[in-house]
Amino acid sequence: MIKLDSKIPAGDIAEKWSNHKFNMKLVNPSNKRKYDIIVVGTGLAGASAAASLGELGYNVKAFTFHDSGRRAHSIAAQGGINASKNYQNDGDSIFRLFYDTVKGGDFRAREANVYRLAEVSGSIIDQCVAQGVPFAREYGGLLDNRSFGGAQVSRTFYARGQTGQQLLLGAVSALNRQIGKGQVKLFTKREMLELVVIDGQAKGIICRNLVTGEIEKYSAQAVLLCTGGYSNVYFLSTNAMNCNTTAIWRAHKKGAAFANACYTQIHPTCLPLHGESQSKLTLMSESLRNDGRIWVPKKKGDTRKANDIPEDERDYYLERKYPSFGNLSPRDISSRSAKEVCDEGRGAEGGDAVYLDFSDAIKRLGKHVIQERYGNLFDVYETITGENPYKIPMKIYPAPHYTMGGLWVDYNLMSTVPGLFILGEANFSDHGANRLGASALMQGLADGYFVAPYTVGNYLAGDKPEKANIDHSEFNNTQKEVEDNIKKLLSINGKKTVDEIHKKLGRIMWNKVGMARNEKKLKEGIIEIKELREEFKKDVKVVGQNEDINQTLERAGRVADYLELGELMAVDALHRNESCGGHFREEYQFEDGEAKRDDANYSYVAAWEYESPGKWNLNKEPLQFENVKLATRSYK
């Protein structure tokens, strides 16, 4: 069994991080150049970490499977980034952001990590502004804020509907500066396929060069995985086509515990499915819920067009059920409510969709205000659906969007493999069982700019890990493992395409390990995933060769990992006999359909240790709440 030591510093919550920073060991400035650090992924977490570590003087090797650092999926985040600046004088504070995040996460996050996140949130905004991120401003020249789901203060900073893009371009500009200086070496078109562990420490990675097919070895004294989440296990999600779990999954199989795999976020405001050929789902920013009202017909099977349904025949179900938060209720509640009304047969035009209606806001504020706030989102909607949302209410439906689960990390963001750090969505640490809107960008940048640069240094100065030679037998063995795996995939030559199997897995995951789960469905899901995994091994068809650009081979490797991860998600969901946040078990709910947590038995982080295919050992990290009183989450 792994010993989980969260390494939470002692003392008052408000002083933990300051004390810890003081107590951490430092690497002498002239010694920093003796250390090589690998950063995988160039999204918000990876770009900010690689840039900040480069600025400190470490030799950084950064890796991306894209052609450029700027393409990482953080770029697609629309709505905003939270920070407890209290610029609006509406009662925000570090403690309030901390409290909202713990509560929003349904009391399944580690208090100390969340407090630190809130504590550094203000510095993130300062940093971004200094980099030239053009946040929205008020007429007086001050920064503008908007409100977001799960909060009653305005603490969200934004840059039109492209906040992720602007924050990422800011972080990547800092990274580019270090690349220009030669302090960071960026390896593009490289996909990490294995972690190299020597004597129990992370010492490097094995990558496939996606242009030449070459299997390359890279050594370092610390490895940071900033590789995002795993929503694409559902095939259809709001994640980009290439988002995948491979880096963290291979690290998991090399000893890093995987925590809370079942905590997935289904985002309430996505475009509904158009048909079989659909390749992904498109998110409409949650910020739309600030001014849009969500409703469905009161009558079942009402197939009239939205504008033909009179006011008194509309059910504004979120406003009705949650009068104080209304349309801004947290994501899990909003998503589940949408599914409920559609399952009742009250979906828009009888289908799987609900309306998001701006007609009242347009009447109240004028079209130009709505256009200024959401113009580009409305354009995107019209481009995709062919309908004009200024005139016809949008149709939306929930879709997998974010995964709160990920590799287990301690307070220093280090996994159970010494020297292996996990940042951003790839770790499990800050959002508990549900993430609040505009908090993903905050966490990615907090980890990369303000946490890892300290804690990685502490590891290097404390453990003084030696540099491994890439000719070490462990590097060669791991390289061979990767090459053999690729050979195997290319030689199966069965009848099913990679996408066909991925779509099948997606359907199993959505139906059995989706928004509402139960014991029977989960058990069926586990069997079906196992069967599909065997089918993949025997009957998948991967065309082409390794020594070339081979996108089918890239996808095949990723799907092979999803076929294992999917099972862990189901196993984790089955073991957690409670409902919390994004994990809703139908057996555990109140009479009014609200999630029923079981704090006596499940107030812990489930960290799964890999043993063999389909077999994991459960390790528990108990969660202690010393600053927030456990309560039933209420947004009524």
Add this chain to the structure above:
Amino acid sequence: MSSNNLKLTLKIWRQESSSSKGRFEEFKVSVSSDASILEMLDELNDNLEREGKNPVAFESDCREGICGTCGLVINGHPHGKIPKIATCQLHMRNFKDGETIYIEPFRAKSFPVLKDLIVDRSALDEVLYAGGYISVNTGGVPDANEILIPKDVAARAMDAAECIGCGACVAACKNASAMLFVGAKVSQYSFLPQGQPERYQRVQAMVAKMDEMGFGSCTNTYACEAECPKGISVTNIARMNNDFIVAKIRSAEVEI
């Protein structure tokens, strides 16, 4: 969203590697009008794979028009003829039943074809490494509200910052010029107070690198703006030229 099926003829550029000779290959497909053009290629590829044939290599990622990964020349237009969208946002309802569609990679001297529809755009990143940033380290920066920025100035910086780095401007230009891309980055920082200290150094460094990477010059045809998925304005090129000239004069003054 009323959908119907379209029968189309595709003529797609196939090229095994940067050193091999390319050609058009013809495919007949049937596709839902609700699908995007990339979803049509997904379906085509799935069928090719089933037949044991090599799928058409093309890049895409977010499929929401923001990551800048996708970029195809469709019937002669980078990202297709509909204004202000990326390739991934082009839906088949914009085509007619029976139509023939030509699909090619972005073509420019600085963008060598790697395979089929995939080109190497790293030359654009090289320009950014040379100066596409404000030199601030993490930490030690002033409070975000310390420096006031007028709303319209922030908005104009944002207009320039919306560039997604796809390279359509280069592909659209008969000179394969990258001046819209570089001008947008230069302008974003020129508008903002934070960008002032390095304003003139930056423009010189970026222009020098742009020339070194083999991008052509601007001859004011405005094809870049017309094809830009974000509608980035050519005034950014004028602003860059202005800054570049001022930088020249300033550096001459220093030398005297």
